[in-house]
Amino acid sequence: MDVPIVMPQLGVDIEEAQIDEWLKAEGDAVEEGEQVVIVTTPKVTLELEAPASGVLKSIAIPADEIAKVGTTLGIIETE
Amino acid sequence: MPKELFVDPQVMRKADRLRVPEIPVHAYATPLAEERQRYGDKTLIRVLRDMMMVREFETMLASFKAQGAYAGIEFVYKGPAHLSIGQEGAAVGSALALKPDDHIFGSHRSHGEFIAKGLSAIAGLEPAALAAIMEGHQGGAMLRSVEKILGGDNETEVAETFLLLGLLAEIFMRASGFNGGMGGSMHAFFLPFGAYPNNAIVGGSAGIATGAAMRKRLGGDGGITVAYSGDGSTGCGPVWEAMNFSSMAQLKGLWPEEHRGGLPVLFCFNNNFYAMGGQTIGETAGWDRLSRIGAGINPDAMHAETVDGTNPLAVADAVARKRALLVEGAGPALLDVECYRATGHSTSDANAYRSRDEIKAWTAHDPIALYAASLKEAGILDDTVEAALAEGVAARVRMVTAAAVDPAIAAPVDIRANPTLIGELMFSNTAIALPPEPVGTFNDPASTSRVRQLAKKARHGIDENGGLHSPMRAVTIRDALFETLLHHFTHDESLIGYGEECREWGGAFGVYRGLSDILPYDRLFNAPISEAAIVATAIGYAMEGGRAVVELMYTDFIGRAGDEIFNQMAKWQSMSAGMLKLPVVLRCSIGSKYGAQHSQDWSGLVAHIPGLKVVYPSTPYDAKGLLASALAGNDPVIFFESQRLYDATEMFHEGGVPEDYYQVPIGVPDVKREGTDVTILTLGPSLYAAVGAAETLAAEHGVSAEIIDARSLVPFDYETVLKSVRKTGRILLVSEASERGSFLMTLAADIGRYAHGDLTAPPQVLGSPNWIVPGAEMESTYFPQAQDIIDIVCCELIPEKNTDYRGLRGWDGLDLSRRGI
Structure with a gap:
């Protein structure tokens, strides 16, 4: 099953954030709760956790790109 | 709060007994x-x-x-x-x-x-x-x-x-x-x-x-x-x-x-x-x-x-x-x-x-x-x-x-021969010149996401369609300050910085974000929650030949460092007859949302104390250039920043915020919008309320407003303002500080004194009322809004417009004063 990693609402007045760094590469195994991607709002840097265990199937928004709140950043394929 | 310092519950919760070393009392017994x-x-x-x-x-x-x-x-x-x-x-x-x-x-x-x-x-x-x-x-x-x-x-x-x-x-x-x-x-x-x-x-x-x-x-x-x-x-x-x-x-x-x-x-x-x-x-x-x-x-x-x-x-x-x-x-x-x-x-x-x-x-x-x-x-x-x-x-x-x-050997100080002698000792008005190439030991800034992110940002806040860029896509005041800090830290080895959350947190409002990846602990560190020590140590550091940029998270915390700012930072250059130089920049953010103890504009309070340069920029261009002047200069500077403006992008300066290092001189107001009928002199975020008001004044009342951003409080060169008043004959001063004893009152009195022949109406002042700053939900009833500006322009400065107060401020000021509010 594909589980999307979604850019969360990081604050009421935050509309978008930048992908700083993917901590996993496509094809890497990830555990639920493990940090997979670092994002930055105008004010803070945050680490987003994997919503499920599985394999990072694809990265939709690469590092240094900006993503709107609600955007799918990547897909985790569960077993 | 470095992550390698692990607060281990196994250790912290373990029963133990503290041992205090013996403290000798009169233990000296060395024979003569x-x-x-x-x-x-x-x-x-x-x-x-x-x-x-x-x-x-x-x-x-x-x-x-x-x-x-x-x-x-x-x-x-x-x-x-x-x-x-x-x-x-x-x-x-x-x-x-x-x-x-x-x-x-x-x-x-x-x-x-x-x-x-x-x-x-x-x-x-x-x-x-x-x-x-x-x-x-x-x-x-x-x-x-x-x-x-x-x-x-x-x-x-x-x-x-x-x-x-x-x-x-x-x-x-x-x-x-x-x-x-x-x-x-x-x-x-x-x-x-x-x-x-x-x-x-x-x-x-x-x-x-x-x-x-x-x-x-x-x-x-x-x-x-x-x-x-x-x-x-x-x-x-x-x-x-x-x-x-x-x-x-x-x-x-x-x-x-x-x-x-x-x-x-x-x-x-x-x-x-x-x-x-x-x-x-x-x-x-x-x-x-x-x-x-x-x-x-x-x-x-x-x-x-x-x-x-x-x-x-x-x-x-x-x-x-x-x-x-x-x-x-x-x-x-x-x-x-x-x-x-x-x-x-x-x-x-x-x-x-x-x-x-x-x-x-x-x-x-x-x-x-x-x-x-x-x-x-x-x-x-x-x-x-x-x-x-x-x-x-x-x-x-x-x-x-x-x-x-x-007196032939030790002559008294002759003030009569030079009435401004003591005044001349307040500031050295000197500055260091930074070397063209970076100096010191630090990590490559280009390796940090902040710097990479900045490189991709637009330098102007208005996009090609005339709309506003989001703060993720254009340089903000937060970024502008970061750029100047980074430049000075990498070109001036004697500069150190600290405050209560400067490293990993990146500053409470993200100005420092990324700097802790670049600078070692002895250049940038987290200080204890000790406002007095933060300011006093910066003064001592400077007296001993260093330079410091330190931060108080909120202007409201100035009280905790009152003596250090008012009696130490402000006084030592002149009390030393100019022999000491105090290159200390104290950054203070002026808050919002949090109510009475976290949202006060106290710029007038420090401007009142002789011996401090005081700056309060409102645009990214000015913030970047004024901070550069403050950091390069050898005089103590209180540098105010508005929390509500950290995300502001550049809307005024042609070409936006230059990527390269530059300085904006402290003390010179700047015309942000030209006009002919009334001058609006703003300090801090009121600039943006004035811009909104000016648009309505032009569209609905046929009034052309000239807007000047004061940018600095001390020193303050009146020339730009006087020139404007000679043209318009009317002036309104706007800021978010409560009015009584505020810096606007000083400006208004001085403008009345120096420009009375040019004025067709007395200068008007619009500040916040003389009561506590309310919480976020009521802020718009407290800080001056565009409508309040329009009200004063149309009711007081150009009475022939014959309109009524539509905002909240039609109150009886004399009655409020009689009651101490």
């Missing part, structure tokens, strides 16, 4: 025979002579205060005299253990500390160095005077007389005093002898000496600093803040190895048992023995000891041992030097709080008499030599006094 080996008889006799010198000097001042005369010299001395008679053993003993490059920061009772340190430095300096120092002071003028009155050229005598005359001329506030007459009794200092500023504020030296010690550690200057203060200062919060700051665990753990170690500062409490009218032991303190407080600071208990200040050799022994610890990096250290004050707090003290019996009992413990007796007993001194010493000291002090009251 050993001290003879250590110092030699000549030095032991000099110690006696130096104590006599301090006492005679203080006696002279007491005599002037009480009788208007000393040794046949009549003189009216109007200034204060906080004398240290009875405390000579403490001053001379500690100075004996200090080297010329150790720097003391005195108390308000500092004449003895100053004289003792000066005499010690003179004994320790090479003749050539002494000559150069004296020649370098005021172009050698004081040295010439001394040579003339002495009629001899014995190097030591010349230097000692120079020391005493420079001090006394300063106490008498003469132009030839060590600080040009701008310091006086409680602020006299002379850097080349290691006597750094004394402080009239009790405990004021603690934080400053701590910052100076930090500079000694980072600048590699060697030596230690000493913070002198009295026992009463243990009741002062900033003293505790300084002690905590000097022993922060990161100094011994997280800082780079070459700079690791507790700060080399000795907190030397000259404990005379009285704190003004209160008695520390038994009445106003609970420590019983002052040295006990060391146990509250760190596991070493600050190596604290109680020492017998009656015996100069006991003090010297303790200071020498503490000095060795400090140099090793085991600091800080604390000494409780008990030394009974024989005379009053000042000459106006009637000693109503202590018994004659007590004073009499202590006369049997007089440091000079006891020490002289011990030297005689050991065969080092006899009556003849003692009498000769006393005679020599009296003759010297009389000679110096005669010179200090002689």
Whole structure:
């Protein structure tokens, strides 16, 4: 099953954030709760956790790109 | 809050028992025979002579205060005299253990500390160095005077007389005093002898000496600093803040190895048992023995000891041992030097709080008499030599006094000849030039996501379709400040920065974000929540030759650093007659949303205090350039930033925010929108309310508004504003500070004074009302809005528009004032 990693609402007045760094590469195994991607709002840097265990199937928004709140950043394929 | 510091519940929750080190009390027991080996008889006799010198000097001042005369010299001395008679053993003993490059920061009772340190430095300096120092002071003028009155050229005598005359001329506030007459009794200092500023504020030296010690550690200057203060200062919060700051665990753990170690500062409490009218032991303190407080600071208990200040050799022994610890990096250290004050707090003290019996009992413990007796007993001194010493000291002090009251030698400061003389000393208006290439050790900025992100951002806030870029896609004020900070940190090795959340957090509002990946701990660090220590240490760091940019998270916290900002940061350049430079930038954010204690614009409060440059930019272009001017300049600057504007992008400056480094001069307002009918002068975020108002005024009322952003408060060049008023004839001033006593009122009064012929209506002021800042939901009813601006323009400035107040501010100002609101 594909589980999307979604850019969360990081604050009421935050509309978008930048992908700083993917901590996993496509094809890497990830555990639920493990940090997979670092994002930055105008004010803070945050680490987003994997919503499920599985394999990072694809990265939709690469590092240094900006993503709107609600955007799918990547897909985790569960077993 | 580095992540490698793991708060381990297994450790923190384990039952344990703290062990406090033993704190020695009067443990000194070295036989005099050993001290003879250590110092030699000549030095032991000099110690006696130096104590006599301090006492005679203080006696002279007491005599002037009480009788208007000393040794046949009549003189009216109007200034204060906080004398240290009875405390000579403490001053001379500690100075004996200090080297010329150790720097003391005195108390308000500092004449003895100053004289003792000066005499010690003179004994320790090479003749050539002494000559150069004296020649370098005021172009050698004081040295010439001394040579003339002495009629001899014995190097030591010349230097000692120079020391005493420079001090006394300063106490008498003469132009030839060590600080040009701008310091006086409680602020006299002379850097080349290691006597750094004394402080009239009790405990004021603690934080400053701590910052100076930090500079000694980072600048590699060697030596230690000493913070002198009295026992009463243990009741002062900033003293505790300084002690905590000097022993922060990161100094011994997280800082780079070459700079690791507790700060080399000795907190030397000259404990005379009285704190003004209160008695520390038994009445106003609970420590019983002052040295006990060391146990509250760190596991070493600050190596604290109680020492017998009656015996100069006991003090010297303790200071020498503490000095060795400090140099090793085991600091800080604390000494409780008990030394009974024989005379009053000042000459106006009637000693109503202590018994004659007590004073009499202590006369049997007089440091000079006891020490002289011990030297005689050991065969080092006899009556003849003692009498000769006393005679020599009296003759010297009389000679110096005669010179200090002689206007031909020590001329009074001539204000009439130059009415703005003191004003000219407030700011040096000088700046450093940064090298073109980066200097220092730091990680490549390009490796951080912040810098990569910035490289992709638009430099202007308006996109190609005329819309606004989001703050993720264009340079904001937050980014603009970061760019200047990064440039200065990478081009000025002497610059350090700190605040309560500067590293991993990136600053509470993200200005520093990314900097902790670039800069090591000794350039950027998290400070304790100690606003007083943050500001005081920055001042000390700057006095010792460094440069600092420090942060108070909220302007509302200025109260916690009140003395440090108002009395220290603002005063030392002029109290030193311009000899000291204080390149300190204090960033303060002005808040929002959090209500009464987190949202106040206090820019007017600091602008009121002479001696501070004050800046409050509202656009990214101005923020970047003004911060550059502040950081490059050598004057103290309070740099305000609005939390609501950190995300603001550049809407005014053509071409947006330049990528390269540039400076915007402090003190020059900027026209943000041209107009012909009315001038709106704004300070802070009100600029944006004014822009909204101007658009409505043009579209709905046919009024053309010219908008000027003040950008700075001090200095302030009125020319741009006066030029505008000559065109429009009307002016409204807008800011978010509450109106009463605000900076707008000063501007409005001045504009009324300088432009009255050009005005068709009195200047109008629109600030926030004189009540607390409400929480987020009510803020729009509190801070001036566009509609409030339109109301005043149409109802008060251009009454022919004949409109009514549509906003909330149609209230009766006179009635509110009558009721204090």
